[in-house]
Each structure stands twice: as C-alpha cells, then as structure tokens.
Amino acid sequence: MGDETITAAGKECILVVGGGISGITTALEAAEVGKEVILLEKAPYLGGRVARTYQYFPKLCPPTCGLEINFRRIKDNPRIHVLTLSEVEAVSGEPGAYEVTIRQNPRYVNEKCTACGDCAEACSLMIPNDFNLDMDQRKAAYLPFSMAFPMRYVLDPQILGTEDADKCKAACKYDAIDLDMQPQTLTAKVGAIVVATGWRPYDAKKLDTLGFGRFPNVITNVMMERIASPNGPTEGKILRPSDKKPVESVIFAQCAGSRDENHLAYCSGVCCLASMKEAAFVLEQNPAAKIKIFYIDIRAMGKLEDFYNKFKDDERVEFIKGKVAKIEEDAATQDPIVEAEDTLSGQKIRAQADMVVLATGMEPSTAAERLPMDVAYDEFGFVVSDGSQKGIYAAGCAKRPVDVACSLQDATGAALKAIQCLRR
Numbered sequence: 034m035g036d037e038t039i040t041a042a043g044k045e046c047i048l049v050v051g052g053g054i055s056g057i058t059t060a061l062e063a064a065e066v067g068k069e070v071i072l073l074e075k076a077p078y079l080g081g082r083v084a085r086t087y088q089y090f091p092k093l094c095p096p097t098c099g100l101e102i103n104f105r106r107i108k109d110n111p112r113i114h115v116l117t118l119s120e121v122e123a124v125s126g127e128p129g130a131y132e133v134t135i136r137q138n139p140r141y142v143n144e145k146c147t148a149c150g151d152c153a154e155a156c157s158l159m160i161p162n163d164f165n166l167d168m169d170q171r172k173a174a175y176l177p178f179s180m181a182f183p184m185r186y187v188l189d190p191q192i193l194g195t196e197d198a199d200k201c202k203a204a205c206k207y208d209a210i211d212l213d214m215q216p217q218t219l220t221a222k223v224g225a226i227v228v229a230t231g232w233r234p235y236d237a238k239k240l241d242t243l244g245f246g247r248f249p250n251v252i253t254n255v256m257m258e259r260i261a262s263p264n265g266p267t268e269g270k271i272l273r274p275s276d277k278k279p280v281e282s283v284i285f286a287q288c289a290g291s292r293d294e295n296h297l298a299y300c301s302g303v304c305c306l307a308s309m310k311e312a313a314f315v316l317e318q319n320p321a322a323k324i325k326i327f328y329i330d331i332r333a334m335g336k337l338e339d340f341y342n343k344f345k346d347d348e349r350v351e352f353i354k355g356k357v358a359k360i361e362e363d364a365a366t367q368d369p370i371v372e373a374e375d376t377l378s379g380q381k382i383r384a385q386a387d388m389v390v391l392a393t394g395m396e397p398s399t400a401a402e403r404l405p406m407d408v409a410y411d412e413f414g415f416v417v418s419d420g421s422q423k424g425i426y427a428a429g430c431a432k433r434p435v436d437v438a439c440s441l442q443d444a445t446g447a448a449l450k451a452i453q454c455l456r457r
C-alpha cells in the first residue's frame with residue numbers, strides 16, 4: 034500500500050497515531066480481524082524507538098526479526114494504509130464519527146523508488162544522522178535504515194535548491210525523485226483513534242552535574258544502543274567517543290534524572306535492564322572489561338529477575354548501591370570520574386572509567402507536544418487511557434513507560450477497545 038493516499042475511511046476505520054511497535058501492533062490486530070486502519074507516523078519509516086535498539090533484553094535478540102515479520106504482515110494486508118511523514122492537524126466529531134485532518138510532509142521520492150541507492154551515490158551533501166542521534170552524518174539522500182518500511186529513499190529538505198538535488202534527480206533512472214513535491218492535507222473519517230506516540234529520551238543536558246555535552250565520554254543509554262549496532266556510527270564497535278579507543282571499563286549511572294522531583298519523578302521501569310543488557314554488549318566485545326553499575330534500586334520484575342541474577346553473579350560486573358551525584362573529567366585522559374556515596378557502607382566513592390553511560394529515563398512524546406485532539410494527560414504528559422474516555426485510546430509508552438512485551442499487550446487491548454467503539 035502506498036503512503037500517499039487514504040483509500041478507505043469511515044465508521045469502520047481506526048486511526049493509529051504513531052508507527053512504533055505499539056502502533057504497528059494495534060494496526061495489525063485491528064486489520065487482521067477485518068477493520069480498516071490508517072497507520073500514521075511522523076518519521077519517514079515505521080518501527081519507532083525499537084528500530085534503533087541493538088538487541089532486546091532478556092534474550093538479547095535483534096528487534097529486526099520481529100519488525101521484519103510485522104512489516105511483511107502490513108505489506109500483505111490491504112486494510113492497513115500507512116502514511117509516513119504525517120501528523121494529525123485537527124480532529125472533530127465524536128466517538129464512532131471523527132473527521133481527522135492530516136498533514137503529510139514531502140519525501141521528495143515517489144512510489145517508483147526501487148531503493149537502488151543511485152541518488153545517495155550521486156549526493157555529496159552530508160547532514161547529521163538523527164537515526165544515530167547525530168553521532169555521525171549521512172547523505173541528504175538516504176534510506177533511513179537497511180530494512181526500512183516503506184523501503185523507499187528520502188530526500189532531506191536541506192537538499193532543495195542545491196546542485197546535489199539536481200544530481201540526485203539526474204541519477205535516478207526510475208523517475209522517482211520529485212523535487213516539487215508539496216505538503217498535502219488529507220482528510221479521513223474514522224470511528225476510533227489509538228494514540229501510540231511513544232517516548233523520547235529525557236534530555237541529559239538538563240542534568241548539569243553529570244557532564245553530558247561537556248565530557249565526550251559521558252554518553253546516554255540510547256547512544257549506547259546505536260554505538261553497539263552494526264548500522265550505528267562505529268559499525269558496532271564500542272569505542273569511546275573522544276579517541277575511538279575500545280572500552281576496557283564502563284560505569285553505568287542508573288536513575289540519571291529519574292525518580293527525581295527536579296526531572297522525571299517516576300521510574301521508567303526498563304533502564305535497569307537496559308544497562309545490564311548494554312553491559313553485556315561491552316562484555317561480548319571485550320570479555321576482560323570491568324563494569325560498575327551505580328543504582329538506587331534494581332527494577333527487574335517477574336521473569337526478568339533471572340536476567341539480573343545472571344549479572345549479579347558475574348564478577349566482572351560490580352553493583353554499587355548509591356546514586357551518582359557528580360561526574361568530573363580527568364583532563365589528561367578524558368576519563369570521566371564518578372562521585373557517589375555507597376549507601377550500604379556509607380563510604381564516599383570516586384571511580385574512574387573509560388566511559389560513563391547515563392541511564393536516562395523515558396519521557397512521553399506528548400510531554401512537549403500535545404496532540405490536537407481531546408485527550409487527557411497526567412502530570413508528566415502521558416496520555417490518560419483508563420476507559421473513562423470513549424473513542425480515543427492510548428497504547429504503549431504514550432501511556433506509561435513500558436518494555437516491548439507490555440507494549441504488545443497494551444496495543445492488543447487498545448485495538449480491542451477501538452473495535453468495540455466502532456461497533457457501538
């Protein structure tokens with residue numbers, strides 16, 4: 034199904050806003066029982082944050098396998114209408130009969146694209162690579178990632194009016210580049226809406242005592258996912274940013290900004306496990322590496338506790354109960370130096386390592402950008418979806434910080450609620 038047209042809409046149609054794992058799952062669950070679905074995503078590709086994750090805990094398997102299966106299911110289902118580069122502009126109406134105005138931004142590449150890559154070859158303009166959190170650059174004509182859905186190149190708007198734009202167009206044998214493409218306004222009639230707009234990492238620059246942005250070897254957990262990924266900025270080699278040296282020692286600072294009234298007052302629930310997983314990435318590449326994890330409490334619920342127990346017994350991984358209060362830098366080596374208090378012994382600790390990873394939490398995408406529709410938010414900006422509001426439901430991290438397994442369960446529940454709303 035192309036991503037420029039809405040071919041079906043109306044009472045029997047559900048709009049899903051956000052094409053991460055929660056939105057994809059909601060769309061599939063609803064479409065596979067016969068409902069029409071519009072799956073709307075503001076990025077040029079589906080997959081959300083998990084597309085940028087190297088491996089999932091607890092099994093340490095790549096998310097690409099699951100995504101690939103889901104992309105195939107979407108491709109094979111004519112009832113799912115995918116709109117990328119799109120956002121909701123306005124919603125009117127009531128449960129069972131909404132009218133939605135959608136803005137779709139231009140990709141400058143049409144459906145004739147075969148993903149041959151000739152435009153990228155011809156392009157010399159480089160731009161920051163937001164897929165890799167700006168840790169490297171990419172061509173202004175690009176495929177977001179190797180198994181992107183839709184499998185179609187994108188031209189960044191910065192290329193317009195440059196010689197590179199003309200070179201890209203000339204390089205395309207398939208007449209797939211349209212430099213005159215304009216934003217489109219689309220209207221859809223839908224019976225129910227599911228908000229699956231997910232999360233974004235808490236801005237580590239706000240944690241002024243922890244040195245992020247000042248010290249190059251202080252990074253965040255989401256940066257670590259990209260660094261460890263074969264399609265990341267260092268092709269999967271875990272090198273410290275300042276001198277590209279393979280890391281021999283890494284400190285993980287848990288609750289960086291989380292469970293803190295001045296930042297995120299809540300626990301994100303996944304970042305303890307994410308740090309252990311990322312410690313495993315380091316140990317896989319360098320089995321002699323030394324890891325220290327500074328924590329307040331370890332959150333690993335249910336079956337996930339086994340994952341924690343495995344690390345607890347590994348002598349290369351030291352768990353220290355104490356929150357990191359401050360990070361400085363050794364001027365000679367650029368090693369970060371961590372200060373904390375070991376709450377079990379009462380001792381002040383100073384520890385130095387090649388690199389520090391801040392376990393920043395998950396903030397709802399809607400914390401900063403409210404949606405133009407009648408939804409309630411809690412004090413942190415998560416969408417309230419407690420069943421009291423009919424017609425508009427939320428799934429996954431739009432609702433609360435959760436892992437992928439919970440996102441899937443949540444999405445299935447949201448699809449059912451939306452289907453029930455259509456039937457009223």
Ligand SMILES: Cc1cc2nc3c(=O)[nH]c(=O)nc-3n(C[C@H](O)[C@H](O)[C@H](O)COP(=O)(O)OP(=O)(O)OC[C@H]3O[C@@H](n4cnc5c(N)ncnc54)[C@H](O)[C@@H]3O)c2cc1C
Nearest residue numbers: 051053054055075081082089090231232429430435436437
């Ligand atoms: C460091 C880290 C590592 C993690 N590792 C794991 C792991 O190993 N295993 C695990 O189970 N979980 C892990 N998680 C959690 C996992 O990332 C989330 O459970 C998952 O991303 C939730 O998916 P989602 O679809 O709800 O949200 P997202 O992945 O955030 O997807 C939301 C989508 O909505 C889109 N969107 C946002 N706003 C709009 C809008 N206004 N209009 C249209 N589209 C919009 C976004 O572009 C995005 O594509 C990790 C989390 C962190 C912080």
Ligand code: SF4
Nearest residue numbers: 146147149150152205
């Ligand atoms: S836009 Fe044209 S040149 Fe670029 S990848 Fe697509 S088909 Fe190939």
Ligand code: SF4
Nearest residue numbers: 288300301302304305
């Ligand atoms: S999951 Fe762990 S690191 Fe994340 S906020 Fe909760 S306790 Fe802190």
